[in-house]
Amino acid sequence: MTATREEIHDLAKATLDGLFQFIDNEVVPLEEKFRDVLADERKLFRDDGLLIDEVAEARLSVRKMSAEAGFYAMFAPESIGGGGLPSLANVLILEALYRKYGPGRLFIGWSNAFLGSAVIASFIDGPSHMLTSITDAVRSELLPAVLAGEKTVCFGLTEPNAGSDVWGLQTKAVRDGDEWVINGTKQWITNAPYADHAAIFAVTDQELAAQHKGGISAFLVDAVAPGYAADTVLPIMGHVASDCGMITLDDVRVSHDRMLGEEGQGFQIGMLGISEGRLMIAGGCTGMAEWALDRSLEYVKERKTFGKTLSEHQAIQFMLAESAMDIFSAKQTTLRTAELVDEAPTTGRIPVKEISIAKAFSVEGCERVLDRAIQIHGGMGLSTEMKFQEGFRIARTLRIPDGTAEIQRRTIARQLLRGDVVF
Template sequence: MTEGLTTGNLPDEYQQLIDSVADFARTVVAPVAAQHDEEHSFPYEVVAGMAEMGLFGLPFPEEFGGMDGDYFALCLALEELAKIDQSVAITLEAGVSLGAMPIFRFGNAEQKEEWLPQLTSGEALAAFGLTEPDAGSDAGGTRTRAELAGGDWVINGNKQFITNSGTTISKLVTVTAVTGVDARGKKEISTLLVPTSTPGFTAEPAYNKLGWNASDTHPLSFVDARVPEANLLGERGRGYANFLQILDEGRIAIAALSVGAAQGCVDESVRYAKEREAFGRPIGANQGIAFKIARMEARAHVARTAYYDAAALMLAGKPFKKQASIAKLVGSEAAMDNARDATQIHGGYGFMNDYLVARHYRDSKILEIGEGTTEVQLMLIARDLGL
């Protein structure tokens, strides 16, 4: 893969992936999305379908059970899924970029051999345990601790807002914890692999969320949870730095998901504007509606171009941190703005949860918060500019 990815001019293998995932989203995801949203139930049958298609293995080599694709392929799949159901899309995104990717990037041979085949096949899900009640963007607030005792890490603390951590197929949580003090007197933060079967680990009752109701999200607690010393992931003291690298990549994936949400709102609004009549003609014949939808399409296109650019740089091995932040910023804002406009276009129907645009309205807000808030993205962009 090289730089210069452009919309409407993708290689055949990418277009074939788009077509197959779009068909899956229409025929498998769409019929059950509203029910899972209303019931706050995890869509196991949809996840099984994604696993059968190989979506959880898209960016991983065949030697680990993957599809030997790349990160851009994952992004394309996320965009198509998010047009229909953001909960399904975030389940895939978190399972791949936050669950399996840290092991692929930083794990040793034994850790990869043990965990990656389960995760790339979709047989199991892994979660990414970074955020705490007092520590999100601020790593210095990390309070979860891990101490070596008798050849084990003994973990105590809490995590919150952790996706894919409490399903029946959730098998692993990668956790950041304070493991000591570095030479500068600051907290030494390392990363540990904690199987969900570990005594002392508990996925607390699921959150009652505003949106993403069919995705699995829990607070986690660790009370003298013991894992072998060999469960250290990567170099001791590099846990937070490694997670920041994972988040840089993940922001491209969230940007792609956001573009899917933004485009889904365009597609629904175009359909509705052609069908809904008022005063003897379709409402799309009115410039007030047509121009609003045109702006929505422009937002989605610009945001898509931004994540394509960031993905191309990443795959070319070039610096992409700023471009990932830009993509995440404009993508999440496009999703939220388009959801608001789509709801307005649909009028009273847009306020009904049976309509896709209502779900997008509720779901899209978290895109401006998760995996780095809008304010964090602005800070990173400004820092890159030397400000």
């Protein structure tokens, strides 16, 4: 029996009570311990762009503690040992998490150079729906450590010459008996520098791929496999490093039972992860926008100019109102989309258009709210202390991964033109 909307709201609330307690008791003290290092990326990263060892170890310990407390894999399906929380609970939890803690947290959520979270796994670094199709043998070999947060994965789709245009992949996998031999290069892969396993998408049938009719398969490759290298970190906007890296595959051999799903199903497997990611981004961005508006509302009541508090100036009031308009619209869109995702097994309708609307609108709305928060705070808004500039950079960054703003609009338009005009 599927849970009602009210039951899912109650479930999310109960989960959040425990999650906040866990974060406040176990994670916030760690962030405090590393406060100086976290505030200066020149101290946070080694010369090769990797995190300094003690912070990398702390991140691992947060993952393990969160797994033990039952939070790390809570969004992964039950069939692979995850918590199986529905999409609606997923977005409610992320929204509340980002509203409470805001941006700039290394272990809790997105910080300026890190798009993943050590507390909650997603398809870019941990257990997710993408792993439901692995064989029993691989399941018992790999999954326990991934579910426990001891080992991580990454999602290797994008390449130097294939980003939005997934069908343009150049990485190839050729069958050789019970094995596949993979050659190619992956770029902008989150968590690649740290991952123990990579979901690698490769062309297995060039003709079908050229016709956009399949021909792409997904493989779970070990980072220690001969010919596999992920030693280049790619800095992103305004940072000295990031979680993103390159992967090169030079005659990497992987056994056939490491294929995710069936041969030629790579595109569908990838979309399982990406769709989940789009909604998680929508939930997180809505929460981050709420965090920024909360801070702005506090500030405008305190700060005085021309003998009045900022809250008494109409220009400031309008900015607050416009942010509320953005947040309410993003939140309702995201929650409703999550409900549609949860109802899909019954209705048979995958809300493709709505997922794109939720991702695009929430990210762009969040960027506008962060921009207004900076403006409302004047010089303080730009100070690194306030973290608005970090939130703004995160929101700006998120217009690119999991489908750019233009690709979301392309998807929405294609659905409309196919006759999907249900709102």
